[in-house]
Every structure is written in C-alpha cells, then in structure tokens.
Amino acid sequence: MSADQRRAELSRFLRTRRLRLSPELAGLRNVDLSRRRTKGLRREEVAALAGISLPWYTQLEQGRDIQVSDQVLDSLARVLRLDADERKHLFFLAGSRRDDAMPADEREDVPASLRYMLDQFSALPAYICDEKMNVLAWNRLAEAVFGPFESTHPYGRNLVWRMFMMPSHRSMYLEWESLAKTMLGHFRPKYARHLENPWYKDFVAALSAGSPEFADWWDDYEVHCSYRHPYVMEHPEAGRLHLDPQIMQIDEQELYLTVFTPDLHDGSIQRLAMLNERDGSKVRS
Template identity: 35%
Template sequence: MTELGKYLRSCRARVSAEDVGLPTAGRRRVPGLRREELASLAGISVDYIVRLEQGRVKTASPSILSALAEALMLQQDEREYLLRIAARETSPSTANRSARPRRQQVSAGTRVLLDSMVNVPALLLGRRMDILAWNRLGAALFTDFSKVPLIHRNHIWLTFQDPQVRDLYEDWAQVARECVAYLRMDAARYPDDPELAQLVGDLSLKNADFGTWWSDHRVRSQRQGRKTFHHRIAGQMELDFQMLDLRSGGDQSLLVYTAEPGSSAAEALTFLTIWATTQTGEAVERDSASDT
C-alpha cells in the first residue's frame, strides 16, 4: 500500500459517522467511516476510493482531493500533506521534485542574530528538526548541544532518546507526538532525503512509542504553542514558543521560547539567564559547527 493509501485509511479511521452527521445504527466492525460513506460524502465512486487506497490510481485531480479533504474534515496542515503525497504518487512526472535535500549551512547573520537574543532561549532548526545552532540560553534550557554527537543533534531524537531532555517536559507524550507529526510533514516535503528515512528507521527500532505514533499518520506544521518545563536549575516554567521561518535560510526556522511578562515563568527564565552567564561553558556552549 502506498503512503497515500495508508494516509487515507488512517484519516477515515479517525472520523466517526457522528462527526459528519451520518446515522450510526448497526454494529461497526472497524472504527471510522466506511468507504461507502466517504464516497457518498465526497461525491465520488466507492471503486475510486478503493483504487486510491490500493495505489492503483495514476492521476487524482485537485477537485477530487479537495472533496476528500472536506469529507474527512482535514485541517490545513493535513490538506497540504494530502496534496503533496498525492502529487508525488499519482503524478510523479509533474510532482515537485525540486525540494531535494541540500547542504544545511548557518549564515553569519543568523549566528549574530542568535547571539543577540540573550534573554530568550533560541534554537536554529533545519530539515528533520536538526539542531544547526543555538544561543547560550537555549543550551541552558535543554542541554549542552556541543557535547551531543552530530548524528544525534536533532530535536526529535533528543526528545525521544535523551533522558535529560525527555524529563524536561511536563507532558512528554503530547510533545513527542507533536514532534512525530512535524517529522511526517517534513517527510512529505523531502521524500528523497536519506537522512530523514534513517532517522525514522532508527527511532522506530529504538522507541516503541515513536513507531506507534508514526503509524498513526498524523501531520502538523510547526507554528506556535505553549509547553511546561521542569528544569533542574530554574524549576517549573510555562513558556510560549514560536517557529519563525528564515527566508534566507530556505528550510531553516528559529525556535524561540518566551515567558509572559510578570509571570513566575518570566522570573524563572531570568534566573536561568543569570545562571547561564555565570557558567564557564561546560553546560552552555552556545553554537554549533553543524554543516550537513
């Protein structure tokens, strides 16, 4: 079964008949919508949905994909993912193959920007959520990235495999599931990235939770939100995060954490800032020489 087929089946399983106003009389052997119900809602044939899920469709028009997305109640990120994988699998000759992996480099201007952000933790993320660079407070919040092997200097890898990073999160499971959804969105953007495939394979073997959540086929783009941290030095902090795209960096984003002014989290972050500036560098090295 193709990725498109797996995704459509996963989306069908997440939508109940009640969600779309269909009658629910009778016993259901599987969760979610039946193919017949999805076909009726989308205005297409059951046979076409079967062939889509089995990977036997050579072309899928935007109007059909839009109808399926509407029937499955997909959000913006999920619609984007559906269109990307459908273009790749049903129309390979016209699919966007320009987004192939490129060498990830950190510009001098970006390094200066990170250095100037002395009061907020900040990480520069590339493809696969690789950690390309960071500022002093970013290292103080998470870990000394300079001591992490380059192959594991990845936000998702550390979230799943590094006990110190894992213990930072009050709701680790929620954070980790979101990371998996971010990575699956990246997989649609860069289907030919061998390092992404290796990351998924390694984590699937080493962590059962990752394998389970990857199979759920949930997708999400990184934007903004809030996380609660339990830091070994600063204590509990509820921080807001934002993902800021860097136009000059192409596929690079700046992950920045902030605290609400006057809050206990702001006081804890100030304390962490002071602590970080007193260190000799053993735990808060600020930057990377990542170049992959």
C-alpha cells in the same frame, strides 16, 4: 519525492484518516456497528459521501496512478474532517509540485550573519534548525534551558530524537505527551517531502525501535504544519518555566529560527533571567 513514493504516502494518509472517523461523526445514521470488523468508515462510505465512485476511490487509496482534481480533494477533505494542516498535506501528496528546497548536504553551514543574530537574543533561548529538525546553531541560554546540544550520537542534536530518546530531557516537560505528539506531527510533513532521502527512513526506523510511544504515534499519522505548542517544564535549576516558541523560516533553504519567549505573568521571566546570569551567550555549533 518520486511519483510512486508520493502515491504510496497518499495511500497511507487516506487510510489512516478513513479509519479514525466513526460513522456517527461522518453523519451516517442507522449504521449497525456490531457487524463491522474494523473501526472507522468503509471505502464505499467515503466514496458515497464524497460523491465519487467506489472503484475510483479504491484506486486512489491503493496508490494507483490516477489524476485527482482539486474539487475531488475538497470533497475528500470535507468528508474525512481534515483540519487545515491535514488538508494542506492531502493536496501536497495528491499533486505533482516538485520540492525545490536544496538538499541539506548541498547547503553551506549556518552563515556568520545568522550566528551573529542568534547572539543578539541574549535574554531569550534561541536556536536554528534545518528541515530535519536538527539543531545547527544555538545561543548560550538555549543550552542552559534545554541542555547540551553537543553530542557524539548521530541524532543527538535532533529535536524529535531528544524528545523521545533522552530521559533527562523528556522528564523536564510537564505536558510531555502532548508536546511530543505535536512535535511528531510537525516532523511528519517534512518526512513526506523528503522520502527520497534515506536519512529520514533510517531515522524513523531507529526511533521506532527505541521508543514504543514513537512507534505507536507514528502509525497514527498526525500532521501539524504549524508548531506553536507551549513548553511547560520543571527545570532542574530554574524551576517552573513556561516558554512559547516563535518559529520563523529565515531563508529559502529550510532553515528555521526558534526563539522562546517566557510567560509574562507566572514568574518565568525572572526564573529565565536567573539562568541568563551565567557567563557568556556565544553561539556554538
């Protein structure tokens, strides 16, 4: 990501966080809300609460080329009530650390050893994704639970695309909105780290055009660096399944293994085992 791209993304992030915070939550008293034209805090209020000058904060939010200390970032994170994921994202956008991950088009395909590992999770759904959240390889039970991953559509294997754009897929989830927002918040930092890659902008544009929910929530700028939302679904063959994703980064090239474990007490184990009785558990890609 270039320095200009990083500053522009920082500008958008700071503005969304400022506008979502009410004066009451920020600790400001005796504020006349009737005279406000916009929601959230004003720039001068953020600057005063953080102990920095208004011109300096204005330049920061406008994406100007200025140096930011960790002390100032700590103050902004405190004032804007950022959670741990948002604070991490703020420091990333405000810093100059280069992302050394190898681009996807320079990587080899999923190694045979990882495909073999997937094959060993015969009783649990499992798949491997890249940094774009594209499913690269999966076991038979993952396909039985989540539907076919083979697709002629350029985004057909992408988890975010499937969640927002495939009616048969999204209709299975009993907590679809909460799950979709969490998944989108997990995708957002990945997008920010790869702004120089046109794939991300094309992907976001296609989703924004096709899904009103995505377009609205993308502007909210939610950030979730961790992704542990349970999958509660009404499977067309197995019935109610409650699955918890366990996500592990498996190498330095941004490959991620996700293994889904069933709830131990609500019958999900037995219903998942029913699906597992189908022949085969080979990895496909």
